Amino acid sequence: MIFFSIGLPGHFAAWCDAAIARLVEIGLGPVELMSARSADEIAVALIRSTAPHLVIASRQPAPSLCTLLGDSGGPVIVALDDPRRALRDLTSEQGIELRTAIREVACSSAAALVCARLPGAVTVQPGRDRRAAAGLISTLAQSCGLGLGDKELAGVAAAVSHPANSGPIEPWWSALDPDERALADGALAAYVDQFRGGGFGEIVWDQTLFWLAADPSRHAAGAIDIGGDTGRLVYGPDIGLPPGDWAATVTLAVSREAAGIGFDIEVWAAYHHTPLARASVVADARGLCSATLSFGIAAPTAQTISFSIANTAPAPGGRLALGKVTLAPSRGDGSDIPSELSMVLGL
Numbered sequence: 001m002i003f004f005s006i007g008l009p010g011h012f013a014a015w016c017d018a019a020i021a022r023l024v025e026i027g028l029g030p031v032e033l034m035s036a037r038s039a040d041e042i043a044v045a046l047i048r049s050t051a052p053h054l055v056i057a058s059r060q061p062a063p064s065l066c067t068l069l070g071d072s073g074g075p076v077i078v079a080l081d082d083p084r085r086a087l088r089d090l091t092s093e094q095g096i097e098l099r100t101a102i103r104e105v106a107c108s109s110a111a112a113l114v115c116a117r118l119p120g121a122v123t124v125q126p127g128r129d130r131r132a133a134a135g136l137i138s139t140l141a142q143s144c145g146l147g148l149g150d151k152e153l154a155g156v157a158a159a160v161s162h163p164a165n166s167g168p169i170e171p172w173w174s175a176l177d178p179d180e181r182a183l184a185d186g187a188l189a190a191y192v193d194q195f196r197g198g199g200f201g202e203i204v205w206d207q208t209l210f211w212l213a214a215d216p217s218r219h220a221a222g223a224i225d226i227g228g229d230t231g232r233l234v235y236g237p238d239i240g241l242p243p244g245d246w247a248a249t250v251t252l253a254v255s256r257e258a259a260g261i262g263f264d265i266e267v268w269a270a271y272h273h274t275p276l277a278r279a280s281v282v283a284d285a286r287g288l289c290s291a292t293l294s295f296g297i298a299a300p301t302a303q304t305i306s307f308s309i310a311n312t313a314p315a316p317g318g319r320l321a322l323g324k325v326t327l328a329p330s331r332g333d334g335s336d337i338p339s340e341l342s343m344v345l346g347l
Helices: 011-027 039-048 063-072 083-093 098-116 130-143 150-159 170-175 178-195 339-345
Strands: 002-007 031-035 053-058 076-079 121-124 203-205 215-219 224-227 231-241 244-254 262-269 274-282 288-297 303-311 315-322 325-330
Touching (some): 011 031, 011 053, 011 076, 063 098, 076 098, 098 121, 098 178, 098 231, 121 130, 178 203, 224 231, 244 262, 244 274, 244 303
Parallel strands (some): 031 053, 076 121
Antiparallel strands (some): 224 315, 262 274, 262 303
């Protein structure tokens, strides 16, 4: 059998992986724990494994895998932890650069939210002590269809290190530079609220999460030379969003030399490199322009999203500055016929 453990890249999801593997071993026999994010990787794991049972741990399941899991209707364990804790684990313990870690945690959060809504999903969240861990072990066993006794469950709880051992995140979060905290908060706060049972608010992607088209090693903060040719100037951030309707607001400013120059702004679904929305804007006399692009992501897949900004005319000596990109869940395009007109038409 194959068991799926989905979660954010931190201690809690790793604890769930290990606990599920131990429970399966006790209840069913030899098991192998493997990481995979796509159906193709799972197929390779099945070919290579000699164990009769597999636990597939996935931190960023691909859209195609999310779809397959939804179609199967089988049990999927989804570990929902505070995204900031996963960010701490990646940066402080694995040494991953902050923006790279934010991108990874945001993508993982979007995918976990999708998987939590699948028909066979069982969501678990960390407790604060070993008593809570024992309850989680029991939930995991039941979700996997394993009829284990209290003694066996207690043995697993004792054998697998409790996730609370990693400590609270507040000291680490408070010690971050204010700009770094704002950068992370903009990308992750909506998931923090959602995982706590609240609504899903705005997502704000800082300029430093985008990169220069001419040099992807440089982020898009500061002035960007437009130059004497037309073409793409900025791209990114290749970060996942949950399914639904979205409205994204992009604001640009240009130097005096580029006033009156037009720009094309596009939203791309990176997984299939599919355009989702497009807007054309012209910088006014002040050098400002902005656009709100509406687009949708079909259920049940999470999709990584990137924006492309290109100038439509050359502007030698001109420079561009990108503002923060704000994304908000949308209820649609507002194009429904008003009720009073529907009544007149008998609709």
